[in-house]
Amino acid sequence: MSLRGEVALVLRGARMQRRVIGALIIREMHTRFGRHYFGYIWLFFEPLLLGTCIGLIHLLRDSPSTFGPFEFYAIGYVVYFIFRGIINRASSAITGNIGLLYHRTITLPDIFFARHIIETVSVTGVLVVFLFVLFAINGDFPENPTKIALAMIGMALLSQGIALVAAAATEAVEGIERGIHAITYLALPVCGMFFLVEWLPDWLQELALYIPTVHIFELLRDGQFGSRFRAHYDISYVMGWIMVTHLIGLAALRITRQRIGLE
Amino acid sequence: MSLELIDVHKSYPIRGGRRVILRGAYGRIARGEKVGILGRNGSGKSTLVRILGGVEAPSSGRIRNSMTLSWPIGMMAGFQPKLSGADNARFIARIYGRNTESVVESVADFSELGEYLRMPVMTYSSGMRSRLALAVSLAVDFDCYLVDEALAVGDTRFGRAFAEKIERSGLILVSHSPALVRRLCTRAAVLDQGILTFYDDLDEALATYNAL
Numbered sequence: 001m002s003l004r005g006e007v008a009l010v011l012r013g014a015r016m017q018r019r020v021i022g023a024l025i026i027r028e029m030h031t032r033f034g035r036h037y038f039g040y041i042w043l044f045f046e047p048l049l050l051g052t053c054i055g056l057i058h059l060l061r062d063s064p065s066t067f068g069p070f071e072f073y074a075i076g077y078v079v080y081f082i083f084r085g086i087i088n089r090a091s092s093a094i095t096g097n098i099g100l101l102y103h104r105t106i107t108l109p110d111i112f113f114a115r116h117i118i119e120t121v122s123v124t125g126v127l128v129v130f131l132f133v134l135f136a137i138n139g140d141f142p143e144n145p146t147k148i149a150l151a152m153i154g155m156a157l158l159s160q161g162i163a164l165v166a167a168a169a170t171e172a173v174e175g176i177e178r179g180i181h182a183i184t185y186l187a188l189p190v191c192g193m194f195f196l197v198e199w200l201p202d203w204l205q206e207l208a209l210y211i212p213t214v215h216i217f218e219l220l221r222d223g224q225f226g227s228r229f230r231a232h233y234d235i236s237y238v239m240g241w242i243m244v245t246h247l248i249g250l251a252a253l254r255i256t257r258q259r260i261g262l263e
Numbered sequence: 264m265s266l267e268l269i270d271v272h273k274s275y276p277i278r279g280g281r282r283v284i285l286r287g288a289y290g291r292i293a294r295g296e297k298v299g300i301l302g303r304n305g306s307g308k309s310t311l312v313r314i315l316g317g318v319e320a321p322s323s324g325r326i327r328n329s330m331t332l333s334w335p336i337g338m339m340a341g342f343q344p345k346l347s348g349a350d351n352a353r354f355i356a357r358i359y360g361r362n363t364e365s366v367v368e369s370v371a372d373f374s375e376l377g378e379y380l381r382m383p384v385m386t387y388s389s390g391m392r393s394r395l396a397l398a399v400s401l402a403v404d405f406d407c408y409l410v411d412e413a414l415a416v417g418d419t420r421f422g423r424a425f426a427e428k429i430e431r432s433g434l435i436l437v438s439h440s441p442a443l444v445r446r447l448c449t450r451a452a453v454l455d456q457g458i459l460t461f462y463d464d465l466d467e468a469l470a471t472y473n474a475l
């Protein structure tokens with residue numbers, strides 16, 4: 001096949017994939033919430049409510065520091081919510097949508113991409129609300145919004161990579177999904193949401209920086225109040241994690257698809 | 264344009280061994296042909312449909328297809344029970360790149376669902392579900408329709424309209440009912456104990472099947 005022919009083929013494939021993902025997004029929204037506006041509002045309110053609660057708890061409990069505890073924890077939680085939301089749903093994605101595989105145009109990764117887009121867009125909306133409310137209340141605007149956006153994208157992609165691997169693992173070993181839920185809970189204290197690397201003793205700092213989400217939270221806080229602390233992160237380390245998890249996840253899903261017997 | 268089976272094998276691991284569905288199937292179905300595939304209950308018909316439709320991988324061998332072939336049209340292939348028939352039709356239209364509203368219109372005309380088209384599919388009877396699935400697939404418009412049995416397309420108004428619609432396209436109908444195959448197909452194959460045999464003569468196929 002000529003190069004031109006191959007390019008045309010890839011473009012046609014990309015167009016079809018975009019169409020399929022769009023259709024899946026609409027279907028997922030209708031299914032999850034019905035055709036009622038209340039459902040859409042809930043998608044948005046869940047992270048908003050939880051983020052507000054966590055922010056308030058820390059606002060009341062913590063001694064005033066150089067950081068606003070509310071913005072530190074509320075916005076941190078919103079970013080963690082992407083991680084939790086995407087990974088916890090991973091194990092049910094294939095079983096819940098097995099009928100879709102009757103259509104050759106739909107691939108397993110499409111199903112995940114569609115859900116992850118919904119999750120990320122809604123949580124990004126919540127983040128924007130928080131930033132504007134905080135700005136309206138005390139005039140604090142993040143020092144570098146681009147870094148916050150990068151942290152969101154990084155978190156969404158890293159979660160996606162892990163979700164792809166988790167989904168394939170669930171299909172291979174039954175019962176593993178219980179472990180996955182436990183892991184997202186246990187990740188909460190160590191993922192970087194509750195601390196800055198700077199606050200840790202030296203030996204622990206080194207260990208913490210093996211955890212990819214710690215880099216993402218450092219990047220997030222650098223965007224929020226970077227001039228008030230020394231951030232520790234390495235974007236290439238996070239990108240490495242994203243690439244490796246995607247490669248393993250996509251390859252494993254390919255094998256999974258070959259094995260799935262419908263019904 | 265055709266659908267070709269080249270040395271297709273399929274087996275599943277089961278307790279204490281493997282269940283063999285196909286042992287080295289060959290065959291060629293040309294565009295526009297109407298072929299019935301007959302098999303007794305438990306002979307692996309549904310698996311064969313999914314392999315032909317390219318949605319389940321054979322254990323070895325190849326399926327070569329150059330037609331546009333429908334998805335295996337059975338009861339609930341990818342239909343979301345919480346959504347209305349119309350919403351499901353729109354979804355299918357989108358993934359096959361068709362205009363959503365013209366697909367819905369055509370489904371409304373053809374499916375005889377009336378007001379039910381706007382109701383959740385979970386409220387449908389099984390006959391209504393199969394009418395919806397068939398109407399949606401006809402609206403998308405394929406070269407060849409791959410239909411799993413148990414469809415309520417008997418000698419009803421809908422059944423006759425369906426037969427008329429597929430007159431101009433191809434059909435692969437997998438069924439245990441010789442009567443249905445005789446009515447809709449011009450050629451047939453029999454699946455028995457892993458062997459798929461194509462017969463050019465419909466009567467010969469039906470006789471072989473009845474003798475099983």
